Amino acid sequence: MKSRLTNPVLAKEVKLRFRSPKSFIGILLYLLAMCIFVFGFIYTTTSLTGTIYFKPSESVILFTFLTFIQLGLVLFITPGLTAGTISGERERQTLPMLLTTSQSSFQIVTGKLLSSVLFLLLLIFAGLPVYSMVFLFGGISPVLLVKSLLFLFVTLLAIGSLGVLFSTLIRRTTVSMIATYGSMLFFSAVIPFLFLIIIQVNQFGAMGMTPSKSYAGHILASINPEIFFATLLEPEIGTGIQEMTQVTFPLWIGYLIFYGLxxxxxxxxxxxxxRVNMKKHK
Incomplete structure (x- = not known):
């Protein structure tokens, strides 16, 4: 039972990743960038307003910027960390040896995935002291911070899973990375465009009357990270989307269901x- 719960692949990947000086240099640069942004934002805002204090409304703006920076970190770094997990082993010709061990395919896949997820979680949690500075100025509740971190984790896990999937199905790391980034761009850029088109067509077809229910528009809004996080930080945006689509189903439930699946x-x-791919290769 104990051997089933342990994951040697995860233990090895975590040791290799967290012992690398590049990992800690990356964390250091990330924290320096966050500190420069936060203190620069506070200095610029107080200078423009001519005051010596930071208003709660300005704290909300700062928290919004930080949340979207964290979201951008998840969207653009996760594919680079996960898209080469399996294909990299295949290119180094070490995957056959890994498959001959007693580790199951599930342990190998989850070990590769979780090692990348843990590194990104370390980045996120390392920035929490800077992130939580907004509480000094008011306007933000701890519940909102917890919700933001929870949905960041859900997004991170889903994109990381897609990266591992493409890395398993595609032999070349470069192609796998392109496919993963393409999927990320579809969810983050194409879906908002389709949402705007559907809403415009729905409102144009109403011709001054109450628009009909747009389930497609509601689904697109609930699965797009930017739109969802905007509704999470500003509930009025979510209310506006429900009015435009005439669908009252909570967006956060749709978000969790979609990315969980x-x-x-x-x-x-x-x-x-x-293992099927390896048999075909042989």
């Missing part, structure tokens, strides 16, 4: 295809 399906397919 992506995570589960991606891990399941990667687990099933990991």
């Amino acid at each position: 992506i995570t589960i399906i991606s891990i399941w397919i990667a687990t099933k295809k990991l």
Whole structure:
């Protein structure tokens, strides 16, 4: 039972990643960038307003910027960390040896995924002291911070799972990375564009009358990270989206269901295809 719960692949990947000086240099540069942004924002705001204090409304703006910076970190760094986890082993010709061990495909896939997820979580939690400075000025509740971190973790896990999936299905790391970044860009850039088109068509078809229910528009709004985080930070935006789509289903439930399914399906397919690809190659 104990051997099933332990994951040697995860232990090895964590040791290799966290012992690398590059990892801690990256964390240091990230924290320096966050400190420069926060203190620069506070200095610029107080200078423009001509006051010596920071207003709660300005604290909300700062928290919003920091949240979207964290979201951008998740969206753009996660594919780079996960898209080469399996294909990199294949290119180094070490995957056959890994598959001959007693580790199951599920342990290999989850070990590779969780090692990258843990590093990004370390980045996020390392920035919490800077992130939590907004509480000094008011306007932000701890519950909102917890919600933001929770949904960042859900997004991180889903994109990381897609990266591991493409890394398993595609032999070349470069192609796998392109596919992962393409999926991320579809969710973060194409979906908002489609949402605007559907809303415009729905409102144009109403011709001054009450718009009909737009389930497609509501689904697109609930699965786009930027739109969802905007509604999370500003509930009025969520109310406006519900008025435009005429659908009252909570956006956060749709977000959790969609990205939860992506995570589960991606891990399941990667687990099933990991050894199948090797047999075909042989």
